[in-house]
């Protein structure tokens with residue numbers, strides 16, 4: 001049977017897609033929301049570290065599976081290898097209703113004003129595609145607010161002196177510091193820095209009909225057993241479904257966006273739960289499949305007017321792949337600092353984000369999420385023995401004494417870090433897979449080094465008797481914070497969409513996910529992606545004339 | 551029959567994402583899923599030096615070999631070939647150096663052997679198909695997973711590693727109490 005034509009298709013039920021689907025559905029548009037994964041629940045995997053989204057060695061509890069999905073990675077010497085979703089270099093986020101927002105650490109950052117004007121602030125960086133966004137912080141501010149109140153954020157307005165202007169406070173009070181945060185807060189203050197509680201997409205009190213967090217050690221990388229973590233799966237997606245205007249089709253892999261002779265999107269081709277090829281037509285198509293898969297889907301959608309893929313006539317789709325270069329320092333304390341108050345990360349220091357002499361951008365430092373035992377087995381000072389009695393003694397005596405401060409450094413985008421589609425390797429459905437190539441910009445390790453030095457300095461002040469830096473910024477980026485592959489811009493020659501996420505030259509094709517981000521901020525990206533979801537959704541709704549797109 | 555087998559192999563190779571290796575059967579007399587009895591002994595000895603028993607349980611007590619054996623016919627099917635060839639290379643190297651099986655060596659000789667392997671210094675003649683350092687790292691990593699991961703995958707028997715790390719399990723939320731030296735010291739000052 002043929003699928004009934006609808007007003008809008010949204011591909012991907014993650015951070016951006018869940019929000020757009022809800023915005024359109026409550027405004028009265030009929031929507032089909034496609035998701036390649038299913039609903040994920042805590043009971044399916046409980047606190048099993050080896051399939052958690054932090055250490056996926058035995059598979060991804062939140063998808064995608066190793067059987068049907070794969071990617072190709074181009075090594076630095078030009079050779080290629082096939083990687084599975086459970087392997088690190090696959091660059092996975094998740095594949096389930098809510099995507100990363102089910103298992104994320106839930107840090108809820110607004111970018112800073114300068115994050116939207118990186119080029120005018122810092123000038124041209126050689127070998128980079130660093131640029132300003134076509135919108136500024138104040139364009140997005142009301143949409144950040146909407147995300148904070150509709151999805152739910154705990155935090156303390158005004159506690160971060162570097163915070164961008166906000167019209168409204170957070171809807172929930174902040175989380176109390178855990179033990180390591182208390183120690184680090186004192187040390188940071190002594191050094192003249194300004195620590196503050198990390199804003200979290202997690203209930204500190206009952207909110208949205210869901211209970212308060214009870215501080216599990218296994219939080220980041222896992223679903224919440226009591227539903228205290230706020231994602232799109234337990235907020236906007238249920239609202240969209242309740243509106244009666246949105247149908248969620250899980251376990252459906254969208255293969256291609258169909259474009260007609262005039263270059264307009266007419267719908268999508270997809271494989272349903274039983275692997276049957278199907279067609280869904282719509283007036284509008286919104287792609288929210290996350291930076292790697294969004295680029296792949298566009299590149300796999302070839303037509304007469306777009307022989308190199310939808311929106312790709314200027315070869316910008318898939319370019320500027322970014323993530324975050326994690327960097328920081330570790331230290332050992334004489335006394336236990338681990339108090340088993342999950343998820344561990346409660347304190348942030350934003351002094352190193354912008355306005356530091358000689359540093360382009362920067363990033364936030366946070367005390368770290370609890371490492372589960374296997375992950376901890378890899379956390380060693382340089383030169384430490386990895387096995388045998390020394391390994392065991394370290395594991396036994398230092399687990400509760402290790403203190404870590406690290407965070408995401410804002411990467412400098414470059415044109416060659418990119419997603420293309422592989423000409424040979426196909427997935428389970430025969431769709432060409434994403435191919436990842438290039439590497440981070442050579443500036444990144446310099447900025448990371450600066451942040452790691454600051455982190456080490458604070459750890460020392462906090463009393464760590466042995467400290468070492470972990471400096472990030474090399475290799476290819478992407479991963480859980482993947483962004484940038486269909487950047488928005490005013491000039492169609494050097495961007496893929498306009499400032500509303502509308503693909504240049506294809507009026508009824510939109511992007512609403514991390515792919516839009518011109519630069520990725522020195523913070524975890526989910527709240528910004530959510531704000532972009534509201535921003536794009538709002539534009540579509542305002543330009544919808546009741547039966548077709550204006 | 552033949553086509554369905556071929557189809558099965560095709561899917562398997564797709565699932566592995568690498569060259570297909572048809573495992574030699576563990577044999578009817580082996581209690582293991584993938585390993586032969588002898589191979590398992592090698593792995594037990596090897597993992598037993600990665601995480602040796604002391605006042606706390608080690609890899610052998612945690613049943614790490616059971617974890618690895620189980621994964622090799624599950625998510626780690628793609629490592630079957632490397633294990634089969636790597637274990638045989640360990641055995642051949644030990645025979646050449648000590649005229650004994652690896653698992654029969656004493657502790658010092660086992661760890662000395664493993665240090666050589668970690669540094670890539672075992673006789674090269676046996677390591678033409680498998681890279682000794684990569685294989686060392688693979689078994690090291692899998693041993694850590696088996697010792698520290700959830701018992702539902704066949705290792706970490708009775709949460710022995712959690713016990714060693716003083717992590718309560720099951721986690722009784724709101725009920726686990728920890729005394730930190732700092733907090734106690736602060737209280738004493740009052």
Ligand SMILES: Cc1cc2nc3c(=O)[nH]c(=O)nc-3n(C[C@H](O)[C@H](O)[C@H](O)COP(=O)(O)OP(=O)(O)OC[C@H]3O[C@@H](n4cnc5c(N)ncnc54)[C@H](O)[C@@H]3O)c2cc1C
Nearest residue numbers: 012014015016036095099100105106107254513514524526
């Ligand atoms: C363990 C972990 C911790 C994290 N911690 C934080 C944090 O503390 N703070 C923060 O800000 N961010 C965090 N993140 C990152 C955050 O989850 C992502 O930035 C965010 O979800 C990305 O949003 P998106 O809309 O771009 O894509 P996603 O949310 O990934 O959504 C994309 C969706 O599209 C689906 N899809 C893709 N292709 C297809 C297709 N062809 N057909 C059908 N469906 C498709 C995918 O299955 C997925 O569900 C974390 C992520 C993880 C995994």
